[in-house]
Amino acid sequence: MSSDDALREQGGVFMPKFDGNGLMSAVAVDSASGRVLMVAFMDAEALAATRRTGKAHFHSRSRGRLWMKGETSGHVLTVDQILVDCDQDALVLRCTPAGPACHTGAATCFYRLLEDDRLERVDG
Known part of the structure; x- marks a missing residue:
């Protein structure tokens, strides 16, 4: 293990590790319920904007830009x-x-359960 890897895994310094496309996964969960709301990607710009504003920002791969x-x-x-x-x-x-986290109007993007090869809508 390199010294950077050891520092990243055991140290107290924030050293975000982005993938080859400059992205990292971000899972948004509801603070009150613990329910998973959505999964998106962040680049350095989105991470900085989130930290600066306190509002979740992400990198839109489809639009190729920052979005809040x-x-x-x-x-x-x-x-x-x-x-x-x-x-x-x-x-x-x-x-x-x-308000709802999903663009469909659902409270969470994870509103369907996989049962065999079918998706069943679930509430809450």
Whole structure:
């Protein structure tokens, strides 16, 4: 293990590790319920904007740009805490949602359960 890897995994310095495309996974969860709200990607710009504003920002791969969750709908995610995984290449954002997290209007993007080869809608 290199000294950078050891520092990243055991140290107290934030050293985010982005993939070859400059991205890392970010899982947004509801601070109150613990329910997974959504999964998206962050680049350095999105991470910096999230830390600066306290609102969840992500990198849109389809649009190729920074976007703030809720920038058009008003359903922003206020970030209460950022948890960093062991090798600093994934984040969990504990958030307070201002409305549904999913663009479909569902409270969470994870509103379907896989049963055999079928998707069953679940509430809550």
